[in-house]
């Protein structure tokens with residue numbers, strides 16, 4: 001927001017903030033510039049209007065507003081909504097935050113009744129209410145977008161058929177697995193993210209409205225009524241807790257951070273797989289970038305930025321926790337600092353999800369490169385040891401025997417398959433395990449990376465997507 005949008009500062013002496021009564025002088029320009037939150041909490045305008053409507057109905061119900069006054073304020077709120085959604089809302093220099101901007105404008109529109117809008121309410125319960133409504137909506141939206149990314153992974157996994165590649169530990173080739181298995185591994189991590197987001201949302205679903213500044217009210221207000229009006233599942237139990245609790249922001253930031261970490265791990269693999277050295281995939285032109293100097297370059301910038309966004313999200317989470325840790329009850333202005341990191345986290349995760357979804361939907365996997373890398377006979381070493389185990393050799397001895405053949409093969413530069421075929425304890429039947437494409441088919445236990453189990457897993461993942469979508473629709 002520019003200085004112009006904000007309309008300067010009340011220090012100009014043109015008008016006074018809403019709390020002017022107690023003060024003899026207008027706030028200093030430096031105080032104003034430092035303390036206002038309007039530039040970022042404008043984002044809560046529609047939630048603030050919703051909260052205000054519920055509050056007004058509660059005031060009418062408590063006979064603190066007449067029907068005519070209620071109608072005048074509700075009309076004013078409708079008009080403010082039109083101004084916000086059409087972008088014509090004019091901010092005043094005294095608008096400290098979105099709450100004061102709305103109240104000031106409603107009062108201009110509704111006449112004397114407007115002066116009753118803030119009865120029994122504080123910005124402390126108001127901002128907590130607005131932010132919880134915002135959080136509920138955004139967490140659900142992020143969960144829907146995560147599900148869309150999981151669908152991309154699922155589609156790519158299904159398309160991948162029986163394509164296999166080396167599975168790695170320590171970034172060293174370990175045992176072959178299907179590409180589908182690898183892609184779904186990320187899909188399951190994202191499933192936990194969706195579960196976590198919805199879980200955090202459930203704990204966010206508590207209305208703080210009616211807690212007032214910190215201690216409730218002497219007026220006959222009914223927090224349960226406004227909670228119902230606003231679609232909250234529950235009402236606060238303790239007014240001090242209601243205005244000072246930002247657990248829901250911390251938890252949301254954790255969910256977003258861990259989601260960011262999962263996206264970052266996918267992104268890191270994209271970077272590695274896109275390298276000329278590995279070349280397991282090629283990025284689509286639309287989802288990669290070039291170099292201003294080197295004409296041959298095709299860079300995985302989306303993946304790299306996704307990695308970096310995770311760092312930023314973690315920073316937001318730790319910053320918020322540090323801000324909260326020293327706060328006495330109840331509201332303290334420090335709490336205003338919850339919004340920028342949180343809003344940024346929501347924005348960045350949303351951007352990363354759509355960029356990574358597009359990238360993964362369009363990437364071309366190089367089946368030949370992957371399979372060639374997995375066809376090295378060394379990747380069948382575990383299968384050779386297990387072949388011996390089935391014939392009665394203790395695993396430790398089998399491991400040592402195959403290990404010594406691997407060493408021999410490397411030192412003497414002889415194909416492992418030949419050594420296996422020639423070994424008296426192994427022979428041709430065991431050597432057949434080293435043939436291309438064989439070892440992957442032998443990963444047959446539950447949840448394993450071979451074709452039979454992956455087919456079952458694909459079904460299970462599809463069910464997961466269906467039940468997840470059902471849960472999202474019902475939320």
Ligand code: ARG
Pocket residue numbers: 037041097123124127331333335336337
């Ligand atoms: N803008 C504040 C916030 O975001 C809400 C206002 C509460 N201010 C106050 N002085 N009690 O937390």
